[in-house]
Amino acid sequence: MTVNPDSRWENALALIRQNVSEETYNTWFSALVFETFDEKTKTLFLQVPSTYVYEYLEGNYVDLLAKVLHQSFQKGIKLRYRLAPTAVTVNTTDNGTASPTHQNTNPKQENASDADLDSQLNPKQTFRNYIEGASNKLARSIGLNISEHPNTTKFNPMFIFGPSGCGKTHLINAIGCRIKELYPKKRVLYVSARLFQMQYSNASLQNKQNDFISFYQTIDVLIVDDVQFLLTAAKTQDSLFHIFNHLFRNGKRIILASDRPPVELKGMNERLLTRFSCGLVTELEQPDTQLCIDILHSISEREGVEIDDEVVAFIAKKANGSIRNLQGVVASLQSYSIVYNCNIDMKLAERVLGRTVKVDNRPLTLDDIIQQVCKHYGVSESDVLGRSRKREYVNARQVIIYLAQKHTKMPANRIGKLIGGRDHSTVIHSCEQVDNHLKTDKSFAEDIASIERSFKLKK
Numbered sequence: 234m235t236v237n238p239d240s241r242w243e244n245a246l247a248l249i250r251q252n253v254s255e256e257t258y259n260t261w262f263s264a265l266v267f268e269t270f271d272e273k274t275k276t277l278f279l280q281v282p283s284t285y286v287y288e289y290l291e292g293n294y295v296d297l298l299a300k301v302l303h304q305s306f307q308k309g310i311k312l313r314y315r316l317a318p319t320a321v322t323v324n325t326t327d328n329g330t331a332s333p334t335h336q337n338t339n340p341k342q343e344n345a346s347d348a349d350l351d352s353q354l355n356p357k358q359t360f361r362n363y364i365e366g367a368s369n370k371l372a373r374s375i376g377l378n379i380s381e382h383p384n385t386t387k388f389n390p391m392f393i394f395g396p397s398g399c400g401k402t403h404l405i406n407a408i409g410c411r412i413k414e415l416y417p418k419k420r421v422l423y424v425s426a427r428l429f430q431m432q433y434s435n436a437s438l439q440n441k442q443n444d445f446i447s448f449y450q451t452i453d454v455l456i457v458d459d460v461q462f463l464l465t466a467a468k469t470q471d472s473l474f475h476i477f478n479h480l481f482r483n484g485k486r487i488i489l490a491s492d493r494p495p496v497e498l499k500g501m502n503e504r505l506l507t508r509f510s511c512g513l514v515t516e517l518e519q520p521d522t523q524l525c526i527d528i529l530h531s532i533s534e535r536e537g538v539e540i541d542d543e544v545v546a547f548i549a550k551k552a553n554g555s556i557r558n559l560q561g562v563v564a565s566l567q568s569y570s571i572v573y574n575c576n577i578d579m580k581l582a583e584r585v586l587g588r589t590v591k592v593d594n595r596p597l598t599l600d601d602i603i604q605q606v607c608k609h610y611g612v613s614e615s616d617v618l619g620r621s622r623k624r625e626y627v628n629a630r631q632v633i634i635y636l637a638q639k640h641t642k643m644p645a646n647r648i649g650k651l652i653g654g655r656d657h658s659t660v661i662h663s664c665e666q667v668d669n670h671l672k673t674d675k676s677f678a679e680d681i682a683s684i685e686r687s688f689k690l691k692k
Contacts, residue, residue: 238270238306242277245305252297261290268315276311277302282438316440352413353423354456358406364531366524369400372515376404380411383419383454383486388513390477390487394494395517396686398555401490404517405456408488412454421454426462430469442472449476454486460509461491464500474505481508496676497683520556525549528559538567544582551586562586597640597688599633599651605687606633609680618653632681634660635667640688 246265250258266280281290290298302310360380365373372393379388391408393401409421424432436445449455455476463470480487491498494516495509520528526549533540540548540563552558565585566577575581607614610629617629630652637648638660649655671678 238277239267241270241305242267245301248301248304249297252301253294261294270306274311275307275309276313277306278313278315280315282316282440350420350422352409352421354409354413354421355402355406355423356410358403359410360407362531362535363400363403363407364524364527366520366527368518368520368524369404372404372517375513375515376408377411379486379488380408381415383412383416384484386484389481390489390509390512392495392509392512392514393488393490393517394492394514396519397492398557399517399519400556401517402458403556405458405488405490409454409456412486419453420451421456422449422452423456423458426457426459429457429473430463430466433466433469433472437468446472446475450479452480452485454488455480456488456490458490459492460489461493461498464498467502470502470505474502474508477505477508487512493683494679496679522546522549525552525559528556529563532560532563536563536567538563538570538577540566540577541579544577544579547579547582548586599637599641599643599648601688602633602636602640605684606636609684609687620653631663631666632684634663636681636684638664640685 246262249262253262264282268278268280270277298312299310302312360373360377363369363373375388375391376393379391393404395401406423409423412419413421433442433445436442457473463473477487489509494514495501495506498506498509501509526545529540529545529549532538533545548559548562552562562582562585566581569575569581569585570577603614603617606629607617610625610632612625612629616623616626617633619626621627634648634652637643637652638645641648643651645660646657649657649660652660667681671681
């Protein structure tokens with residue numbers, strides 16, 4: 234008795250269902266539509282809703298598909314994926330190699346005018362309330378220059394990096410707002426990397442990647458925040474690469490923000506990193522106490538909150554150099570003052586700070602250093618503290634000793650004893666090795682700086 238192909242495909246689906254979770258099945262397999270099966274060529278034709286689906290299946294379930302098709306049909310089955318409703322086909326051999334053949338034309342680009350585009354900018358984050366200080370003077374000055382002369386190719390792209398709460402988002406919004414103020418016909422768009430990735434995923438599921446890219450290629454000033462969130466999104470990185478190239482070649486302005494410099498975006502496509510670095514890379518540091526005081530005065534004046542100078546100075550010292558913390562503290566003080574009809578004094582400030590800001594005065598320990606260095610180099614603590622002479626372990630071990638000597642008050646013999654029972658001379662030798670390496674290797678110096686930033690040390 235001959236079993237018809239439809240029944241065999243249903244059997245294959247049943248086998249797949251037995252080997253994956255219900256959620257996985259509903260997401261990736263339930264939408265597959267059986268078309269035909271050619272006995273002579275051993276070719277099975279399936280319809281998929283988007284290229285994103287077949288790419289995911291080929292990348293994650295090619296072995297499972299080969300196994301169930303072997304059981305339900307015969308050995309050596311070849312798959313041909315057809316995208317609905319376009320005529321794009323993807324040939325997949327029995328060894329899982331995909332070969333797409335495109336027969337559709339590019340979709341027409343939507344001609345939205347600048348008036349139709351919501352820039353997504355925060356109108357409250359402008360240069361008027363972006364207080365200048367030593368930590369942001371260079372970036373602010375260049376950002377203001379760019380916003381007043383967006384058509385020049387100088388400082389393009391502008392890549393701003395710095396720790397959370399240092400004012401990156403405010404600055405890039407201020408640049409965008411100023412450009413819209415001076416050049417209202419410019420198509421300016423602010424987008425977070427998370428939203429950009431979500432938009433790309435949705436476009437892929439609907440087979441509208443070309444529409445997605447075409448839209449972004451119409452932007453005059455593209456501002457992307459928190460680009461570090463794209464590190465694990467390879468396909469989204471590819472789309473950003475094509476958009477970046479188009480905008481850059483056509484003299485459009487690109488502004489990017491991240492919590493780390495391009496050289497530390499490990500996992501980002503190399504060709505994209507080179508483009509991030511081809512313009513201006515500038516750092517925003519945590520605001521110092523004086524800048525925090527100036528920011529607090531600005532916020533309190535804008536919000537109509539009266540705060541005594543002594544209280545302002547106290548908050549500035551305890552807010553861990555975070556502008557977000559400053560804003561949160563002022564908002565909380567204002568709320569308490571209104572609800573309880575009381576003045577904002579030191580007692581109230583201490584109470585609010587305890588609930589709003591995590592004040593961490595704990596000194597840096599050797600355990601902190603070991604943990605961060607091992608995390609940075611991707612090695613285990615047991616290997617580093619052991620007796621292995623492998624280069625990666627020795628390198629991490631010497632960095633730990635160097636940073637312990639630099640940032641803790643422990644004597645050399647104590648450090649050596651805690652780092653696997655080593656002696657005083659080993660500590661001195663390790664520090665000398667790291668010092669010499671820092672003088673000759675820029676990449677190594679950047680590694681050390683990155684680790685030190687992770688400690689969030691007060692300088």
